[in-house]
Amino acid sequence: MTDPAPDPSTEPVLRPGPRGLKALVGRLVLAGLPLVFAVSRAIRPILKLPALPFGQKKPPQFIITRYDDVREVFQTDTAFGVPYKAKLDVIMGGEPVFVGMADTPLYRGDLARLREIVRGDDLAALALQSSAQAEHIVAGASGQLEVVDALVRRVTFDVLGAYIGIPHPPGGNLPVWCTRLFEFVFMPSDAQLIADVDRMAPAMRAHIDSELARRRSGGIEGDDLVARALRKQASGEPGWTDAWIRTALMGLIVGGPPQPPMVLPQALEQLLRRAKPLRDAQTAAKRADDALLLRILFEAMRFDPIAPMIPRTAIADWTLAAGTDRARAIPAGSTVMAAIQSAMVDTRRIPDPGTFDLMRLPHEYFLFGHGLHQCFGEHINRAMFPALMRPLLARSNLRRAPGKAGHLAKQGFFPSALTVLFDTAGQDNKPG
Numbered sequence: 560m561t562d563p564a565p566d567p568s569t570e571p572v573l574r575p576g577p578r579g580l581k582a583l584v585g586r587l588v589l590a591g592l593p594l595v596f597a598v599s600r601a602i603r604p605i606l607k608l609p610a611l612p613f614g615q616k617k618p619p620q621f622i623i624t625r626y627d628d629v630r631e632v633f634q635t636d637t638a639f640g641v642p643y644k645a646k647l648d649v650i651m652g653g654e655p656v657f658v659g660m661a662d663t664p665l666y667r668g669d670l671a672r673l674r675e676i677v678r679g680d681d682l683a684a685l686a687l688q689s690s691a692q693a694e695h696i697v698a699g700a701s702g703q704l705e706v707v708d709a710l711v712r713r714v715t716f717d718v719l720g721a722y723i724g725i726p727h728p729p730g731g732n733l734p735v736w737c738t739r740l741f742e743f744v745f746m747p748s749d750a751q752l753i754a755d756v757d758r759m760a761p762a763m764r765a766h767i768d769s770e771l772a773r774r775r776s777g778g779i780e781g782d783d784l785v786a787r788a789l790r791k792q793a794s795g796e797p798g799w800t801d802a803w804i805r806t807a808l809m810g811l812i813v814g815g816p817p818q819p820p821m822v823l824p825q826a827l828e829q830l831l832r833r834a835k836p837l838r839d840a841q842t843a844a845k846r847a848d849d850a851l852l853l854r855i856l857f858e859a860m861r862f863d864p865i866a867p868m869i870p871r872t873a874i875a876d877w878t879l880a881a882g883t884d885r886a887r888a889i890p891a892g893s894t895v896m897a898a899i900q901s902a903m904v905d906t907r908r909i910p911d912p913g914t915f916d917l918m919r920l921p922h923e924y925f926l927f928g929h930g931l932h933q934c935f936g937e938h939i940n941r942a943m944f945p946a947l948m949r950p951l952l953a954r955s956n957l958r959r960a961p962g963k964a965g966h967l968a969k970q971g972f973f974p975s976a977l978t979v980l981f982d983t984a985g986q987d988n989k990p991g
Contacts, residue, residue, distance in 0.1 A: 596901035724785030
């Protein structure tokens with residue numbers, strides 16, 4: 560007899576993290592990565608990890624730590640492919656999705672089709688909706704707010720869920736489903752996560768199929784992505800099948816909304832550690848200067864990006880950093896970890912990386928990856944990030960809550976909680 564599925568109304572978005580010694584070791588590993596990266600950049604910038612004795616033979620694994628080499632990995636998609644296809648096949652029921660593809664006509668066609676419905680002129684409305692909902696949450700918080708779930712995750716899933724056109728499923732929890740599926744694709748999996756995915760992925764596909772049928776039968780009203788895709792289908796344009804629409808929209812809802820609750824609390828934590836950048840962010844927020852606020856958030860994210868490394872798989876033999884004294888042969892089949900956290904502090908290309916510098920150039924960042932598989936939702940994030948954080952940052956005397964609650968807590972790579980306080984009196988609390 561199998562255990563019943565958890566009650567979706569009470570199921571936590573994040574899975575319980577490790578405890579005891581395992582949790583301590585995990586924290587120490589993450590805390591020690593910057594030192595490991597610094598030593599690697601200086602001594603062995605293309606680091607081959609040793610094979611484990613008596614273990615199952617695995618393909619060679621390399622960690623790439625210098626800026627130029629990380630950039631080369633991302634730019635050379637003929638040699639370094641994304642490793643996500645097998646897991647995406649599980650989630651999508653075998654339907655191909657561009658995130659897992661090489662640079663083929665299918666990839667380019669799918670991406671072009673998606674861009675027909677995800678439009679640049681949507682960004683202003685997404686920003687406005689994000690700031691309005693965030694303002695409502697912050698105004699009702701009475702001077703104390705938990706940032707990860709009560710603000711960022713709530714706004715992100717509400718705004719992007721409505722934009723895409725995928726509502727909360729009956730008997731399910733959209734943030735839980737999307738976050739678990741996101742974790743499955745981009746992070747190591749264990750038996751419990753695989754069991755969650757086996758339950759949630761088919762349910763998500765069925766939910767989207769049901770929503771497509773419902774919307775089609777109702778006359779395809781509205782202007783969300785579901786409506787736009789169904790109108791393309793109704794017009795007879797080739798390629799807009801139910802399977803393609805479901806897969807594309809599922810890719811957006813699984814790949815998009817889980818990201819802001821990961822990166823924005825980390826960015827705020829970095830600001831709370833630095834008095835002047837925090838003051839600058841608050842000034843920009845009160846002036847509603849989203850361009851400046853975005854630069855501040857990006858620079859904060861450089862110190863703690865969404866992940867320290869992004870994986871690639873060598874799909875052909877390649878000599879990395881050819882012609883240099885660090886050149887190394889990477890055999891086909893190898894796993895390559897492009898250490899973006901390391902690259903963004905490499906003094907060979909990043910001036911004074913320990914300084915919080917708002918004048919950095921775009922090429923100094925790898926916040927959304929780089930090259931063929933640079934994040935599709937980057938422009939949406941650029942619009943939503945400052946708009947979402949502006950109402951909170953505009954509050955006077957923004958500060959940490961006392962004790963552990965006022966410091967960012969994580970479960971693995973996922974921020975789990977960060978509580979801040981702010982003053983509620985006065986007219987300078989709101990952006991204007």
